[in-house]
Amino acid sequence: MNNEVNMTSFERGMLVSRNFSRFLTACFAGLLLMFGILPGLGRAAAQEAQSTVEWSKDYGSKSEGQGVIPTSDGGYFAVGGIEDTDKPGGYPYQKAYVFKVDAEGQVKWERKLKYNTTSNTAYRAIETKDGGYFIAGTSRSDGEPKDQLYMIRLDSSGNVLWEKVQVDDAIHSTPKSVVETDDGSFLIAGEGMVSWVAYEQGYILKVDPNGETLWYNKYRLTGTGDFLTDLIPASDGGYIAIGHAGMVEYESTDFDAMVILKIDDQGKMLWSKKFVDPRSRWTAVSVVGTEDGGYLILSRKYNGKAATLLTKTDLNGQVKWEKTFFNATDFYRTYNRLVRTKDGYAMLGEHTTRIDWDKSVRYQYGVLRVDENGDTISEELFKGPPIAGVGIAAATQDGGFIFPGTVLRGDVRKFQLMKLSPPADRQPVERTLTGISFMEKEKKLKTGTSSPTVLQAVYSDGTKNELSSAALYISGDNNIVDVDALGRITGHEVGSTYIEANYEGFTAKMNVTVLPEDTDELSPVKGDFGLDSGEYSLLEGTTLDIKVTVTEYDYSNGKLTKTDVTKLATYSSDRPDIAEVDGDGNLIGHKAGKTRIYAKYKGSSVYAEVLVVRTTGPKGDAQPEPDEPNNDTEQSGMDHSDGIDQTDQTVTGTAEQTSESMQ
Numbered sequence: 001m002n003n004e005v006n007m008t009s010f011e012r013g014m015l016v017s018r019n020f021s022r023f024l025t026a027c028f029a030g031l032l033l034m035f036g037i038l039p040g041l042g043r044a045a046a047q048e049a050q051s052t053v054e055w056s057k058d059y060g061s062k063s064e065g066q067g068v069i070p071t072s073d074g075g076y077f078a079v080g081g082i083e084d085t086d087k088p089g090g091y092p093y094q095k096a097y098v099f100k101v102d103a104e105g106q107v108k109w110e111r112k113l114k115y116n117t118t119s120n121t122a123y124r125a126i127e128t129k130d131g132g133y134f135i136a137g138t139s140r141s142d143g144e145p146k147d148q149l150y151m152i153r154l155d156s157s158g159n160v161l162w163e164k165v166q167v168d169d170a171i172h173s174t175p176k177s178v179v180e181t182d183d184g185s186f187l188i189a190g191e192g193m194v195s196w197v198a199y200e201q202g203y204i205l206k207v208d209p210n211g212e213t214l215w216y217n218k219y220r221l222t223g224t225g226d227f228l229t230d231l232i233p234a235s236d237g238g239y240i241a242i243g244h245a246g247m248v249e250y251e252s253t254d255f256d257a258m259v260i261l262k263i264d265d266q267g268k269m270l271w272s273k274k275f276v277d278p279r280s281r282w283t284a285v286s287v288v289g290t291e292d293g294g295y296l297i298l299s300r301k302y303n304g305k306a307a308t309l310l311t312k313t314d315l316n317g318q319v320k321w322e323k324t325f326f327n328a329t330d331f332y333r334t335y336n337r338l339v340r341t342k343d344g345y346a347m348l349g350e351h352t353t354r355i356d357w358d359k360s361v362r363y364q365y366g367v368l369r370v371d372e373n374g375d376t377i378s379e380e381l382f383k384g385p386p387i388a389g390v391g392i393a394a395a396t397q398d399g400g401f402i403f404p405g406t407v408l409r410g411d412v413r414k415f416q417l418m419k420l421s422p423p424a425d426r427q428p429v430e431r432t433l434t435g436i437s438f439m440e441k442e443k444k445l446k447t448g449t450s451s452p453t454v455l456q457a458v459y460s461d462g463t464k465n466e467l468s469s470a471a472l473y474i475s476g477d478n479n480i481v482d483v484d485a486l487g488r489i490t491g492h493e494v495g496s497t498y499i500e501a502n503y504e505g506f507t508a509k510m511n512v513t514v515l516p517e518d519t520d521e522l523s524p525v526k527g528d529f530g531l532d533s534g535e536y537s538l539l540e541g542t543t544l545d546i547k548v549t550v551t552e553y554d555y556s557n558g559k560l561t562k563t564d565v566t567k568l569a570t571y572s573s574d575r576p577d578i579a580e581v582d583g584d585g586n587l588i589g590h591k592a593g594k595t596r597i598y599a600k601y602k603g604s605s606v607y608a609e610v611l612v613v614r615t616t617g618p619k620g621d622a623q624p625e626p627d628e629p630n631n632d633t634e635q636s637g638m639d640h641s642d643g644i645d646q647t648d649q650t651v652t653g654t655a656e657q658t659s660e661s662m663q
Contacts (some may be wrong), residue, residue, distance in 0.1 A: 028602040039385075050378045051367065051400065056418040057105045058407065062151045063097055063415040065108065065404035066123050067392040073396060075102045076132055079122035080415050081556055084112050096122035096137050096150065097415065100158060103419055109158045115139040115150050115165050122152070124178045124188075124392070136175035136188050139165055149173040149188065151211055155250075164211040170194060174343055177231040179239065181265075184209045189241055191227035192218065202228035202243055204267055221245035221259055222274070230283050237294040238264045242284035242297055245274050258282040258299045260317050273317035277452060279303050279603060286338040288345070294320065298338035298347055303605070305439075307454075308333050308347065321469035322486055323374035324454045326439070326574070330466070336369060340394035341423075350390035350402060351381050363387040364370060365403045365418060374571040375465055382420065388413055398422055431459040436471070436503050440572055442511040444522060445481075445491045453487040455501050455508060467483040471503040481512050491515075500530040522603045527552035529565075529604040537611040538579075546587050548599045548606075568599040579610045589613075 059065075062083035071077050082097035098111035111406065114120045117147040122137040133454050139150035149166040149619040166173070171192030179187045192201040219241075221227060225361040228243035245259040256279060261272035275282065280303035287297045301307055308325040326334065335349035351366040359644045364387065369377040381401075391404035399422035407416040439454040455471050456464045468487040475483050483499045485490045491514035502506045515521055532547040548569045551562045553637035575595035581587050587597065589612040598607045 016572065017572065026482065026646075033477075049377050050369070050380050050423040051382075051420045053382055054400070054418065054419045054421050055105050055114055057101075058409070058414040058416050059099060059107065059110070060097055060415050061412060062092075062122075064389065064406040065091045065415040065417070066121065067125060068402050068404040068417060069125055069127060069394050070396050070402070071100070071127050072131065073102075075100060075108070076105075076396075076402060077101075077125055077127065077416065078415070078417060079125045079135060079137070080406075081121040082112055082415070084116075084180060093117055094121060096120045096135070096152070098122050098125070098152075098154070098158075098348070099579060100137060105419065105578050111154070111158050111160070112153055113160070113163065115163055116141040116144075118142050119147070120146070120150060123175050126178050128153075128180055132161070134186055136178050136190075138173060138175070141463075145482060147172045147174065149175055149190070149205065151186075151188070151207065153211065159605060161212050164207075165333065166205055166207075166213065166216070168192070168216075171203075176229045179231055179233065181206075185214060187231060187239065189228045189231035191229070191243075191375070199224040200227045202226050202241070204228065204231065204239075204263065206267065207473065212628045214268050217259070217263075217432050219269065221261075221272065222257065226259075229283065232287055232289060234262060235289055235295075238262055238270065240295060241285045242285060242299075244281070244283040246281070256280045256301075258284045258297070258301075258311070260284065260287070260295070260297060260313065262317070271317065273313075275311070275319075276374060276450060277301060277303060278449065278522075287334050288338050288340055296338065296345060298335060300334070305607075306332055308335055308368075310338075310345075310347075310370065312374065321374065322452075323370070324466045324468070325368065325376075325428065326454075333366065333368070335366070336390075336391075336428070337392050337394070339401075341369065341395065343377065345367065345374075345393065345402065348393035348395075348403070350387075363419075365393070365405065367401060367420070369447060371424060378423065382418065385409065385416075404601075421564045427472075431461045431463065433504060433506070434458050434460050436467070436501060436506045436508045438501070438510040440510060442513065442570065443489065444513045444515060445489065446515050446519060446522060447491045447493060447517045450488055450490040453483075453489060453499070454502070455487055457503070468505060471501040474500050474502075476500070476510075480514050520602070524603040525550050525601060529601060530606050531599060531608050533608060535609045535611075536587055537613060537617050538587060539613050540589050540592055541615060542589055543662075544589075546581065546585050548585065548601065565601050569599045571600075572598045573610075579612050 027159045029278040030560035037290060060082045064080045065081040068076050068078040077100050079098045081094045083092045084630045085092050096113040101110060102110045122135050125133055125135045125196035128134055130644055135152040137150040140147050148594045152163045153161040155161055171194055173190060173192050174189050175190040177189045179612050181187060188205045190203055191205050194201060202219045205216045208214055222245040225246040226240050231239055231241045234240045240262055242260050246256040254338045255278040257274040259272060259274050263599060264270055277549060280301040281299035282299060284297050284299040287295055290296050299309045299312045307328055312320045314320055337348040339346050347368040349366055351364045353362045362460060364381040364383055366381050368379045371377055386408040387405050388408050389406040393401055393403040396402050401420045407414050409524060435458045437456055439456060441452060443451060445451045452655040454466060455468045457467045458464055467515050473483040473487055475481055480493055480495040480497045481489050481491050489512060494514055496513045496514055498511050528551040534542060538544045542569045548566045549562050549564055552558055553560055566585035572582040573595055578591055578593040578595040579589050581597055592612050592614040595606050597610055600659040
């Protein structure tokens with residue numbers, strides 16, 4: 001199946017000759033695998049592990065994990081949901097599920113809470129200054145279609161002090177962040193979905209220590225797709241909130257922006273900054289304060305390639321640097337929490353890995369550690385039983401991490417906590433800079449719009465680091481396009497030129513075309529846009545013709561119209577040294593390995609996996625590993641799902657690669 005940006009299905013059709021060519025390639029690759037001479041497939045290279053699983057435990061039954069926080073006594077407080085009844089034999093429904101555990105994960109007490117008898121879930125919690133807990137979740141009444149904001153206050157022993165619902169009949173409410181203020185009140189930031197039009201609104205609610213509303217503000221930032229995801233105290237007083245500003249998906253996506261805003265103690269917006277990247281769904285998900293008084297923002301976006309970003313700003317939201325971390329060929333990062341560590345920061349969240357042999361996906365807990373400048377220290381995955389979801393993780397007092405999740409035990413879902421040890425120190429690897437390159441061969445944008453670029457440093461060990469904010473940029477023609485210190489370009493008048501980046505004696509160029517403001521060239525195509533396959537395999541040093549088509553359905557006559565746009569599309573590759581596509585649609589295999597290719601046409605994009613196989617190799621001789629891209633390793637190890645307490649998990653450092661399905 002093709003992997004389109006909008007994830008729609010695409011009718012695959014191939015010529016008999018192409019099928020036969022791929023069949024021969026697949027057979028040959030299978031023989032190479034059988035005799036062990038295909039490099040990098042089916043085995044793992046040794047690398048020192050950074051963290052280990054100290055303990056992993058399940059809690060409740062028919063339960064789900066949403067969040068966890070460390071507590072002042074060295075333990076943890078976890079929140080989620082659980083299916084329960086009010087009496088034996090009664091009708092089951094979901095209650096908010098919260099529990100306190102000690103440092104080893106042993107339960108001290110648990111509570112199953114409800115406000116209404118349809119659905120209740122706890123999403124976020126903080127430990128209050130008096131040693132109790134404040135919980136924000138949702139509750140839905142019988143017969144009501146909307147989730148209301150559900151607030152609960154517990155003492156240190158788990159006794160309910162009060163519980164309230166913030167009634168707002170206009171929106172579905174989803175709390176994203178909670179802060180206790182200096183006066184003992186609470187701020188809750190979140191996302192509100194306007195039910196009758198599916199519009200999104202960001203909101204912040206302030207309640208006093210007894211849960212009484214002090215103020216409730218909704219923030220209209222740009223349009224119909226605005227929401228907030230995190231909230232922290234500002235370095236100079238007031239609060240910093242982050243999220244997304246734009247239009248909902250069924251409307252125009254020309255404006256998509258990550259947003260950061262400053263509010264005062266009364267919720268009045270003092271300023272806001274929007275970082276626009278059209279059609280990207282660029283969303284900030286977590287923010288922390290930095291030692292210099294500024295902020296570091298974790299975000300993600302998808303505009304042809306899924307990417308995780310770190311953006312460093314000053315006190316007033318001005319960008320100082322930005323780092324981009326692209327997904328690997330075979331997994332998708334979804335980091336949802338940014339935390340400080342002793343040597344920088346860590347991004348915590350979920351990795352979704354595609355398993356080729358059965359077309360399934362596997363979820364794992366993931367940690368990406370970076371230094372103070374955003375450069376990668378390590379990236380690790382941690383397995384357990386089959387994971388159905390990953391909640392909001394946290395840093396622990398000993399320098400480790402703790403993850404909440406939902407695991408499958410047969411057909412039953414259970415809340416899981418997994419505690420990771422502090423990362424082990426490791427000697428840095430010696431490497432030298434060999435060049436720099438832009439991620440894209442060319443860039444198109446409309447007049448009056450801006451777009452980011454990504455510049456990468458290429459090192460002798462095959463790794464790559466994003467260095468957009470470290471290079472010096474010039475434009476070939478400032479009348480057509482200019483470029484700022486971060487590599488962000490702005491189109492001024494219609495025309496073609498280039499931008500150039502310089503870093504430590506190396507130079508990279510990228511062609512830039514500025515189109516009229518009213519052009520439809522960057523708008524998504526109507527119909528299904530796709531490649532003729534989602535996976536390709538070919539021999540090293542050979543080529544394979546691919547096709548890119550647009551398929552439209554004519555409702556007047558019920559017929560499909562297919563248009564070949566192969567020579568009109570543009571192409572890129574995660575690893576052009578392994579395989580790339582020329583302007584005529586010829587897929588060229590350069591050396592053995594795996595990569596992902598992308599085809600773009602107007603505003604639509606699609607990708608496919610590529611496996612390049614070596615043509616010859618002495619039987620039994622060890623073959624060199626193909627270069628692996630930076631940050632794209634996956635921890636090897638078998639799943640352990642035969643017990644509730646999993647303390648024997650081991651973690652190694654690199655990818656266990658499996659052979660791709662052959663076409």
